[in-house]
Amino acid sequence: MSHAASPAISRAGLLAARVADRRRHHRVAIALLGRYMLADRREYPCQTVDISPGGVRLVCAVPGEIGERVVIYLEHLGRLEGTISRILPDGFAVALSATPHKREKIASQLTWLANRASLGLPEDRRHERVVPRQSAVTLRLDDGSEVPARLIDVSLSGAALACDLPLPVDSPLLIGRTACRVVRQFKGGLAVEFRLPLSPDRFDENLVL
Incomplete structure (x- = not known):
């Protein structure tokens, strides 16, 4: 008797665990x-x-494709890994793979981001941009040529540089070892977007690109 009931119990337990997991992992609508x-x-x-x-x-x-491994780099959160769980009309959903410690860090950062948005707080420049x-x-x-420049400031996703050479928008280039492209020109310089966002772990004034 007990053997016959165990699959149903297992399924019920699994369903309860999934519901609890969904409740524990509250989703934050944020871009x-x-x-x-x-x-x-x-x-x-x-x-x-x-x-x-x-x-x-x-x-x-x-x-x-569903089940495909994916690595994601997001501003504020850095590197995340997971598996594609659903294909949507405008993208896809990913089930994240992370240690309990990593999940706690994500939860804390999401709480901060959600509170900042709901309170209408300005961007925290200490975290958003460094010199x-x-x-x-x-x-x-x-083409292999090199041009001297000076970093004005850096964010996780890009940088502003003082540079005498006006480079066309979308020009690919390397700053040190960091791949990027030109996204905007301004008087005396240009703005670039990094090919991959920087890791928050190395994001401070000692940053070397």
């Missing part, structure tokens, strides 16, 4: 910019629709 890498190492830009420590929904152009101690850099262009 964070980032990039993702599919299993074949192709990379594309994305934006979050909502996110919890257990999963994230992305708006993106290339959806991948590196080592500001002199060399830009390596696609």
